[in-house]
Amino acid sequence: MTPPDFDVLVVGSGPAGVAAAFPLVEAGWRVAMVDGGAQPGTDVPDGEYLDLRATDPGQARWLLGADLHALRAAEANSPKFRAATLAFAFRDFAAANRVVAQRFALVGSMAVGGLSNAWGCGVTRFAASDWGDASIDARELDAAYASVAARVGLSGAADDDLAAFFGVDDLARGAIPLDRLHAWLAGCYAGSRRAAKADGFRMGRARLAVLAQDAPGGRQGCDARGLCLWGCPRRATYSSRHDLAGLRRHAGFVHLPAHVVERLERGAAGWLARTRGPDGGGKTVAARRVVLAAGTVASTAIAMRSLAGFRAAQLLHLPMAAFALWLPRFTGAHAVPGPATAQLAFTLDGDAPQEVCGYTFSTHGLPMTEFLRHAPLSAAGAAPLLRALLPSCIVANCFLPSRLTRSRVELRDDGTLVVTGGEAEDAAEFGERVRARLAAAFAASGARMLPGSFRRGAAGADVHYAGTMPMRASPRPGECDADGELRGLEGVHLADASALPTLPAKSHTLAVMANAHRIGARLARRLATVPP
Amino acid sequence: MRSVTVTGATGYVGSHFARAARSAGWRVVAASRHASAHADASVPYDLRTPAPVLHAEATPIVHLAVLTDGSDGPELEIAAARTLLEEARKRGTYVLFVSSQVARADAPTAYGRTKHSIEEVVLAAGGIVVRPGLVYGGEAGGLYATLLRAARRAVVLPAIVPAPCVQPVHVDDLAAALLRVLESPERWFGRVLHLAEPEPQPFSAWMHELAAAFGRAPRRVPVPAALVRAGAALAAAIGARSLADRARSLLAIPPMATASDLAALGLALRSSREVFARRAVRRACVREGAALLRYVLGAAPGPALVRRYARAIEALRDAQPLPLPRWGLRIPCLLRALDQPRLRAADAEWQWRVHAAAAIAEASPQGARRFLALAGRGSRARRFAAALAALPAEALARAASLALNTRRSRG
Structure with a gap:
């Protein structure tokens, strides 16, 4: 019997895959990591956003893309999908993974580093109740948070009303300075917070996976150059793509880019993954255990193709809305350089406390065309109006509870995974209530919600997919245990959001990373107790 | 390295x-009166004083030089050809003479007869003769430049009765064909090759397509061929002999069988109809882009932006220009009436075009000045004023759009 090539195969190099791999390679295990292999094509320009916009004659290269990517993606749900520099992070996902979507704005990544190339960098620690009944060792999880946070680099710690909600201030540096609009808004909130809190509204600093200061390893701190939408050229925003260098320093680590796993088969001493490589060529990778971290949808497709009888599951995600706020006193002001990441965050109590969560952003760092398309005026009429108005506006997104979704995944006989979007009957009504309450809450802080600006996103546009194979105290086939080990596919562990038992309206990436690290660390110990 | x-x-x-x-x-040696920008080396050469082409290399000679003003007799040109042939013989190489479709011993024009005489000399010496049809396309020159000028200027175009026919060949296709011949000349020594679209087409129809490619639609006026002959005689009398000669040759073009030579060369020619249609579309896209960009920018767009817009329509919208009203193309600020939310929402394609124009316009320093409140460009008060000033025009446009909408719904 030949021993497998690797102790662990990690499928996916996104935040979850990388987080699971670190404790394994650090324990000396041989780890192979496969991913879609896509790398950036268009460089992010070096400079400050407004300065580049005023002077760079070649700005169409990154604003539109040499192939006019921004126009090709004109109908897409988010400005991010139109950023030419991020096109590589979203390309080819559905076809390569044989996934089709119905009434669902499916987003996934074939990139090295996965969706962390283009994420919003929000970070929260899950509350104990967010883990459902899965018996997760709290101390192990805390240690995992600390370990992951040290690598990622967090900022935004502040003594404010959201410190407990985010729960990461022990791991985070202070915040990047607010721009003047947000500083004014935060000041107004501070003056009226008692009343706001009574209405179930809280505001505070956004906690982010963004470096406030330069870090060892070449990543530089945020200098508020405003290019966040296109991908930070200073690498201040965390991408797991940049963590591969750290993994490669370990002798036992092998990265196999541009290999897509279709299904897993049982091998003589573990698992065999047959991959489709570049130019149709493939490999068979043998490993004692497999960690699936390809992102919820891709991991689910692999698991369903590999586990007979597992054909359908719920798909949790967070309905999303976006709106614009106007701070009248700044009307007519000129645009000022500043960060384009989230600056403030807010929560709203619903049936449960802090059931809705959102972030506010400067309008700076977004092309004006993104606003022009929604204006109830002609383009020629809207342009001078928006020019005078936008520097006095901020934009916000908000995540609504996942209980409002009714989306599902189902495997067809031909191995195609179908994602079908759906929402609860009261989703629209809930959204409308949230709109009215947020409008009132922000009005109390001196910001007017622009009429007609509150829009609920399409199902799936939130890109917070989770919970298809949840961790349970007593898992049934298609669910997993606290080690992420899938019942029915023993030796296959789920490290991405597919294993989350619940999906609270929070940024879940850091929690998923901590859970992946925890699973990786437990695997490292379990591998030692069983001889290869 | 191969030289010619x-x-x-x-x-x-x-x-x-x-x-x-x-x-x-290929390494190209230009033999001409002026230095060529497209050659690796140049040697002076003048048909009127046909001294040998003085350089040591034994290269094939592609003979394209021609006396254009027609004031000298054919003897000069024939003598020049003989000199070239003698030189080629001494160096063990050959001459490829580019003649004309109108070359005939009994051609009605001196141009055609001269070409025929030179052909005979070349063929007798074992050289190669290529007879192209009506050469067009690329950077205009020669007869094509004259025809293009006429097509772009003319308010009326004569439709000559009975219709003389032409067989066009794109200048780049002709160049490609000549290169094919140079690749394996031994197959063609002593022979005449015919290069043009196999189907003859009425000259006036071709001229119309050419005019349309440049955005013109001149009226067709039937003109008897006899009148053209008379006109040509008149032109000759006032000294424009070459042009007159060529106009006369046009009336007397013998149809030319080209299919077998094209097949032997392994060459498929582009059709002038498609070339002109594509150009007409491109032109319409450029026009649409110029109008829409001007509309969203409120100022004349830089040429790079217009090109980018046209490219976007070609790449992403199947190269289909929109049927915009003429008033909108002429006075783009009036497009605001069509760009009111209700009309826009009713026409997804129109909405896409406006969005594309805005996105393309914005992605430039010019667009940044229009769309962003940059520091140091205008005061707070001026931005206020500009925003307010936009409102009356918007109200007018809204009213106009309502009127348009009513008219449409009635229609």
Whole structure:
């Protein structure tokens, strides 16, 4: 019997895959990591956003893309999908993974580093109740948070009303300075917070996976150059793509880019993954255990193709809305350089406390065309109006509870995974209530919600997919245990959001990373107790 | 490295051929009165004083030079051809003479008869003769430049009765064909090759397509052929002999069988109809882009933006220009009436175009000045004023759009 090539195969190099791999390679295990292999094509320009916009004659290269990517993606749900520099992070996902979507704005990544190339960098620690009944060792999880946070680099710690909600201030540096609009808004909130809190509204600093200061390893701190939408050229925003260098320093680590796993088969001493490589060529990778971290949808497709009888599951995600706020006193002001990441965050109590969560952003760092398309005026009429108005506006997104979704995944006989979007009957009504309450809450802080600006996103546009194979105290086939080990596919562990038992309206990436690290660390110990 | 000497290298066909030859890996020696920008080396050459082409290399000679003003007799040109042939013989190489479809012993024009005489000399010496049809396309020159000028200027175009026919060949296709011949000349020594679209087409229809490619639609006025002959005689009398000669030749073009030569060369020619149609579309896209960009920018767009818009329509919208009203193309600020939310929402394609124009316009320093409140550009008060000033125009446009909408719904 030949021993497998690797102790662990990690499928996916996104935040979850990388987080699971670190404790394994650090324990000396041989780890192979496969991913879609896509790398950036268009460089992010070096400079400050407004300065580049005023002077760079070649700005169409990154604003539109040499192939006019921004126009090709004109109908897409988010400005991010139109950023030419991020096109590589979203390309080819559905076809390569044989996934089709119905009434669902499916987003996934074939990139090295996965969706962390283009994420919003929000970070929260899950509350104990967010883990459902899965018996997760709290101390192990805390240690995992600390370990992951040290690598990622967090900022935004502040003594404010959201410190407990985010729960990461022990791991985070202070915040990047607010721009003047947000500083004014935060000041107004501070003056009226008692009343706001009574209405179930809280505001505070956004906690982010963004470096406030330069870090060892070449990543530089945020200098508020405003290019966040296109991908930070200073690498201040965390991408797991940049963590591969750290993994490669370990002798036992092998990265196999541009290999897509279709299904897993049982091998003589573990698992065999047959991959489709570049130019149709493939490999068979043998490993004692497999960690699936390809992102919820891709991991689910692999698991369903590999586990007979597992054909359908719920798909949790967070309905999303976006709106614009106007701070009248700044009307007519000129645009000022500043960060384009989230600056403030807010929560709203619903049936449960802090059931809705959102972030506010400067309008700076977004092309004006993104606003022009929604204006109830002609383009020629809207342009001078928006020019005078936008520097006095901020934009916000908000995540609504996942209980409002009714989306599902189902495997067809031909191995195609179908994602079908759906929402609860009261989703629209809930959204409308949230709109009215947020409008009132922000009005109390001196910001007017622009009429007609509150829009609920399409199902799936939130890109917070989770919970298809949840961790349970007593898992049934298609669910997993606290080690992420899938019942029915023993030796296959789920490290991405597919294993989350619940999906609270929070940024879940850091929690998923901590859970992946925890699973990786437990695997490292379990591998030692069983001889290869 | 393969080399070729080209007489008339700075002319219409010559410059296109020199460029094509170089990009196909040939070293090009230009033999002409002026230095060529597209050659690797130049030697002076003048048909009127046909001294030998003085350089040591034994290269094939592509003979394109021609006396254009027609004031000298055919003898000069024939003598020049003989000199070239003698030189080729001494060096053990050959002459490829580019003649004309109108070359005939009994041609009604001196142009055609001269070409025929030179052909005979070349063929007798074992050289190669290529007879192209009506050469067009690329950077205009030669007869094509004259025709193009006429097509772009004319308010009326004569539709000559009975209709003379032409067989066009694109100048780049001709260059490619000449290169094919140079690749394996031994197959063609002593022979005449015919290069043009196999189907003859009425000259006036071709002229109309050419005019349309440049955005013109001149009226057709039937003109008897006899009148053209008379006009040509008149032109000859006032000294425009070459042009007159060529106009007369046009009326007497014998149809030319080209299919077998094209097949032997392994060449498929582009059709002038498609070339002109594509150009017409491109032109319409450019026009649409210029209008829409001007509309969203409120100022004339830079040419790079217009090109980018046209490219976007070609790449992403199947090269289909929108049927915009003429008033909107002429006075783009009036497009605001069509760009009111209700009309826009009713027409997804129109909405896409406005969005594309805005996105393309914005992605430039010019667009940044229009769309962003940049520091140091205008005061807070001026931005206020500009925003407020936009409102009356918007109200007017809204009213106009309501009127348009009513008219449409009635229609």
